[in-house]
Amino acid sequence: MATRESVRPGGRSARVQQAVHTAVRELQAERSREDLTIPVIAARAGVTPSTIYRRWGNLNDLLADVTLERFRPETAPEDTGALASDLLSWGEQYLDEMVSAPGRQMLCEIMASADETRRQRCFQYAREQIAQIHQRAVTRGETPPDVDTLMDFIIGPLIYRVLYDSDSATPERLREWVSRALGGV
Amino acid sequence: MATRESVRPGGRSARVQQAVHTAVRELQAERSREDLTIPVIAARAGVTPSTIYRRWGNLNDLLADVTLERFRPETAPEDTGALASDLLSWGEQYLDEMVSAPGRQMLCEIMASADETRRQRCFQYAREQIAQIHQRAVTRGETPPDVDTLMDFIIGPLIYRVLYDSDSATPERLREWVSRALGGV
DNA sequence: GGATAAAAGCAAATATTTTGCGTTTAGGAC
DNA sequence: GTCCTAAACGCAAAATATTTGCTTTTATCC
Secondary structure, X not given: OXXXXXXXXXXXXXXXXXXXXXXXHHHHHHOOHHHOOHHHHHHHHOOOHHHHHHHHOOHHHHHHHHHHHHHOOOOOOOOOOOHHHHHHHHHHHHHHHXXXXXXXXXXXXXXXXXXXXXXXXXXXXXXXXXXXXXXXXXXXXXXXXXXXXXXXXXXXXXXXXXXXXXXXXXXXXXXXXXXXXXXXX | OOOOOXXXXXXXXXXXXXXXXXHHHHHHHHOOHHHOOXXXXXXXXXXXXXXXXXXXXXXXXXXXXXHHHHHOOOOOOOOOOOHHHHHHHHHHHHHHHHHOHXXXXXXXXXXXXXXXXXXXXXXXXXXXXXXXXXXXXXXXXOOOOOHHHHHHHHHHHHHHHHHHOHHHOOHHHHHHXXXXXXXXX
């Protein structure tokens, strides 16, 4: 059961969604993932468990749903005046976020979710940020590689290393990725 | 509870492990992931559910454990006579395997597992294959980029695209990744 | 404002996971 | 080979979690 984007947008449904999301975030801060269960979340949210089951289906999907919110970037990437430094600056922040314990946890939650559209959404968020940086570079008169190339050679290795071997996801490597993506050696 | 590598290696323990793994593989072929539960697996394996709970902890970890076996490459990568074509040939096969529905499912299962060492092991398998290809190239007198560079710019984007947007993980893109990794434009 | 159907609540029915305890058995010591 | 010890397993009861049928509430559309 994919979380429907369009439950009724107003009134009680919205309140329940809000309450459940809040409950999850609070509980995530307090307990380990191990003892985070739907009945516990329901109790905290002041909602009956069956409501959660019917709406989100299972814990994985609920957590992935909440997690996706956190991935949504709330600010535009910083403008440092040049493509390379924009990418580095944004990338370092992204890397930091992703290698942190909660960040890795979040990634795994998204990955574990059966729903592919959710993973795609997560991909989209990063792509939009990169697209903004790209667009700015074009406006400045730089001639950057296209957005997909940047994704492939910067975000690709970054996420890959975070997921599989997070110790090797370092800012030093990021510099290599950026320089290689921009056509350097 | 990480699956211990060294349960007692002989006798009953080994038989149970074997029976459970077999049961999982059989059931995966018959049913959807939805109705694959530990009691069902236990019944098929002729084992009591509590045995599975005590040994593997939960379904995620059991499936990830079984899945990891499938990731272990059983043959050395084909030798086509040159680095670029070796990478392409191996990469195409790897890509095929990963974008297939069961392949994606497998990746998600590994991701969903709490145990990071399992994810690292999965990374290791691919790295060993690449390392072999690399070594052969060196022996031939080619001067390839180092193994980590190959991982970053070929496997990185490959896995990234498979996970987030599998439609965009195509052999055409693979060619670009290989050529870029080898220093081309 | 009233009709209608989606979403929530409640509680009983199922299914699952956990746990305590007795039994089997692998692996080591002699 | 036999004995000892502790790891694994089996079994069944207890604790939890999930599903489901039915009722009630309430957004949303006319």
